[in-house]
Amino acid sequence: MLEDVTLTVGQYELVLNLFSMTIAAFLGGFIYLLGMRSQVARRFQPALLVSAVVLAIAGYHYWRIYGSFQGAFAVSGDVAEPTGDSFNNAYRYVDWFLTVPLLVIETIAVLALAKAEKRSLLIKLVPAAALMIALGYPGEIAETTGPRLVWGTLSTIPFLYMLYVLWTEMGSALSRQSDAVRVKFRNLRLLLLGTWGVYPIAYLLPVFASEASASLLVGREVGYALADILAKALFGVLIAQIALVKTAELIEAGEVDLTDGESVRVTAP
Amino acid sequence: MLEDVTLTVGQYELVLNLFSMTIAAFLGGFIYLLGMRSQVARRFQPALLVSAVVLAIAGYHYWRIYGSFQGAFAVSGDVAEPTGDSFNNAYRYVDWFLTVPLLVIETIAVLALAKAEKRSLLIKLVPAAALMIALGYPGEIAETTGPRLVWGTLSTIPFLYMLYVLWTEMGSALSRQSDAVRVKFRNLRLLLLGTWGVYPIAYLLPVFASEASASLLVGREVGYALADILAKALFGVLIAQIALVKTAELIEAGEVDLTDGESVRVTAP
Numbered sequence: 386m387l388e389d390v391t392l393t394v395g396q397y398e399l400v401l402n403l404f405s406m407t408i409a410a411f412l413g414g415f416i417y418l419l420g421m422r423s424q425v426a427r428r429f430q431p432a433l434l435v436s437a438v439v440l441a442i443a444g445y446h447y448w449r450i451y452g453s454f455q456g457a458f459a460v461s462g463d464v465a466e467p468t469g470d471s472f473n474n475a476y477r478y479v480d481w482f483l484t485v486p487l488l489v490i491e492t493i494a495v496l497a498l499a500k501a502e503k504r505s506l507l508i509k510l511v512p513a514a515a516l517m518i519a520l521g522y523p524g525e526i527a528e529t530t531g532p533r534l535v536w537g538t539l540s541t542i543p544f545l546y547m548l549y550v551l552w553t554e555m556g557s558a559l560s561r562q563s564d565a566v567r568v569k570f571r572n573l574r575l576l577l578l579g580t581w582g583v584y585p586i587a588y589l590l591p592v593f594a595s596e597a598s599a600s601l602l603v604g605r606e607v608g609y610a611l612a613d614i615l616a617k618a619l620f621g622v623l624i625a626q627i628a629l630v631k632t633a634e635l636i637e638a639g640e641v642d643l644t645d646g647e648s649v650r651v652t653a654p
Numbered sequence: 655m656l657e658d659v660t661l662t663v664g665q666y667e668l669v670l671n672l673f674s675m676t677i678a679a680f681l682g683g684f685i686y687l688l689g690m691r692s693q694v695a696r697r698f699q700p701a702l703l704v705s706a707v708v709l710a711i712a713g714y715h716y717w718r719i720y721g722s723f724q725g726a727f728a729v730s731g732d733v734a735e736p737t738g739d740s741f742n743n744a745y746r747y748v749d750w751f752l753t754v755p756l757l758v759i760e761t762i763a764v765l766a767l768a769k770a771e772k773r774s775l776l777i778k779l780v781p782a783a784a785l786m787i788a789l790g791y792p793g794e795i796a797e798t799t800g801p802r803l804v805w806g807t808l809s810t811i812p813f814l815y816m817l818y819v820l821w822t823e824m825g826s827a828l829s830r831q832s833d834a835v836r837v838k839f840r841n842l843r844l845l846l847l848g849t850w851g852v853y854p855i856a857y858l859l860p861v862f863a864s865e866a867s868a869s870l871l872v873g874r875e876v877g878y879a880l881a882d883i884l885a886k887a888l889f890g891v892l893i894a895q896i897a898l899v900k901t902a903e904l905i906e907a908g909e910v911d912l913t914d915g916e917s918v919r920v921t922a923p
Contacts (some may be wrong), residue, residue, distance in 0.1 A: 419689065427693065427912070434689035438682045445678050470729070471663075475671040483678055 387591055388457060388472040390599045397458055397465035400603055403610045404451040412445035414618040421625050426641045429628035432495035437622035438489065439484045443617050446480035447610075449473070454606075477609060478522040486514040488620065489547075492573070495627050496601045498558055506558070509550050513543040521588065530592050537588060548578070563634055576620060583612035656860055657726060657741040659868045666727055666734035669872055672879045673720040680713035684889040695910045698897035703888035708753045708760065712886050716747035716879075718742070723875075732739050746878060747791040755783040757889065758816075761842065764893050766900070767827055775827070778819050782812040790857065799861050803877035806857060817847070832903055838896045845889060852881035 392400075412489055422430040450473075457472035458465040489510040517540050524536025540653040551574060559570055587608035594601050635641035663668075687706040691699045719742075727734040749811035758779045762772055786809050793805030820843060828839055835873035863870050904910035 419685075422689070431690065431693060434686060437689070441685050442678045442682045445681055446674075449674060473667070475667065476674065479671060479678065481683065483675070487682075524682045548735075550815070653774050 386596050387602050387605070389588065390602055391469050392458060392465040392599045392603070394460055394463055394465055396603045397460060398512050400454060400606045401451065404447055404454065405608060407610050407614055408444055408451065410614050410618045411440040411447065413446065414621050415440040415629045418621050418625060421628075424623070424632070424643075425520065425628040426632045426635050426643060427493055428497045429631060430537055432628060433621075434492045434622055435491040436624050439487045439617055440621060442483050442487075443480055443613065446476045447613075449476045465630050474525055475522070475564055478518060481518040481521075482515060485518055488617070491621075492577075493555075495624050495631075496555075496558060496562070497631070502558055506550065506554060509554070510547055513547045513550075516540075517547070518545040523538070524589065533588075533592055535584065540546055541585070544581070548645045551577075563630075565630050566627060566634075569596065569623065569630060573620070573623045576615065576623065580612045580616035580620075583608050587612070617624060656866050656874070657873050658736050659866050659871055660867045661727060661734040661872070663729055663732055663734055665711050665868055665872045666729065669723060669875045669879075670720065672876060673716055673723060676879050676883055677713055677716045677720065679883050680709040680716065680886045683890050684709040686712060687890050690898075693901070693912075694897040695901040695904050695912060697766045697902060698764055701760045701893055701897055702890075704756055704760040704763060705893050708756045708886055711752050711756075712749055712882060715745045716882075718745045731795070738863070743794055744791070747787060747794065750787040750790075751784060751835060752786055753782045753886065756894070757886070758892075760893055761846075762824075764896050764900075765824075765827060765831070769827065771827055772776075775819065777923060779816055782816045785809075786816070794857065802861060804859075810854070811857070812853060813850070820846075832899075834899050835896060835903075838892065838899060842889070842892050845884065845892065849881045849885035849889075852877050856881070907921040 415437050418433045418440065422433045425433065451520050453470075453473040453476065456470045457468060459468045490507065493510070496503075498506070520536055520540035520543070522536075524533040524540070527533045527536065555589045559567055560569065590601055590605050590608075591597070632641065632643065636643060684706050687702045687709065691702045694702065706914065722739075722742040722745065726737060726738045728737045759776065762775050762779070765772075767775070788807055789804075789809035789812070793802040796802045815891065828836055831839065856874045858871055859874050859877075860866070901910065901912065905912060
């Protein structure tokens with residue numbers, strides 16, 4: 386098991402502190418997204434709401450992950466040794482199983498597409514997202530390289546399919562958006578590609594190493610946590626920015642009146 | 655007692671992880687339903703609110719159930735052995751005693767019926783729901799098959815009465831709804847029938863087995879937890895969808911103005 390290693394106190398504290406930072410980032414993002422709903426046109430509010438739901442679910446899981454990591458190691462002197470209580474990786478996968486489909490939903494929701502177009506994207510992307518996570522878990526808990534590679538490869542198939550749909554079908558939906566929205570959406574997709582690329586690297590770390598080691602465990606946990614912060618909290622902030630830009634465009638076009646009795650500029654802090 | 659069995663670590667972790675997933679699903683659903691109230695006409699908002707209340711109560715109880723299960727077993731090596739602290743099934747029944755009548759209330763509330771019609775349904779369905787749960791509990795904690803079957807049968811009487819009312823009296827209330835709402839409501843009732851059918855099966859598992867076993871306990875807990883996720887969280891999402899469809903119809907008919915100053919499309923993510 387990757388977790389049956391002795392950490393230095395520095396490594397142990399690095400991981401715990403990073404988990405705590407993740408909880409704090411999700412808490413802050415959660416409140417921001419809930420509150421920013423009143424700054425955007427009603428049609429974009431569900432996107433911000435779903436984004437807040439993602440951060441609440443993920444924050445709950447990092448709370449559990451923090452506790453599980455704390456229970457799995459006991460500090461004695463300069464080292465943190467395994468207690469025998471296993472570090473529960475399932476929290477991550479349950480989290481991703483719930484939140485990755487929701488991240489897809491918020492991405493589609495912020496476009497406020499026509500019903501048929503929205504439905505077509507949801508039907509393709511949401512099951513693919515759930516399948517990607519479900520196929521990854523057996524590989525994550527595998528003790529040997531063989532099954533880890535097999536399940537990892539199977540999980541990659543829905544991932545590639547999602548990228549294909551995001552860059553083709555969603556691309557054509559994007560072509561009807563304004564330049565400003567298209568630029569923001571390009572950044573959003575690049576963030577998605579960049580952060581989602583970290584997960585397979587963290588997942589494959591054990592394959593590249595000849596044996597379990599402390600730095601391997603720390604590398605995996607740091608990789609997953611940083612990727613989660615970017616892919617959920619920063620992603621949510623970008624979703625809010627897109628909603629703000631689109632709201633400003635609707636106000637400009639006279640389609641939406643979002644005022645306190647007077648004309649108002651909608652701005653992101 | 656069904657709980658006096660030794661589990662494998664895998665079985666123990668499966669149950670705990672599923673309980674944790676249930677908490678996360680209820681947390682997410684709770685936030686979603688509270689937030690979506692601003693997307694529906696005011697007359698449907700209480701239905702979403704009651705649905706959020708259900709998820710809050712159920713999430714609290716799963717937090718207790720998680721802790722009770724964790725305290726009832728101690729991992730040692732490859733197995734999880736009973737500690738002597740009993741796993742508290744009463745949390746489930748208290749939860750159902752409070753939430754099943756509320757689920758009935760939210761189902762009636764989302765129809766926004768005339769007062770007399772609403773009252774007639776509530777008077778029949780709410781006491782029947784409470785009675786169904788109250789009669790089930792003595793059977794659940796019974797040590798032998800006899801009382802389990804007797805109480806189970808008594809509990810089935812209000813259950814069948816509820817199905818009768820849902821399919822006859824509510825059926826006639828539904829006949830005045832639009833096609834789109836009727837289809838959604840058909841799905842809602844089928845979900846109710848399908849998930850509520852899981853509870854008696856999980857309840858009767860001990861009757862079919864000659865003795866207590868780990869797989870029996872795991873089967874019962876997995877069955878109850880999955881049924882709860884579907885019957886409460888997914889049920890709540892369907893309630894929100896019905897409210898959104900009915901709101902869109904009211905906007906279409908010019909009866910409701912739910913705008914940011916001007917015409918607005920209400921969309922569900």
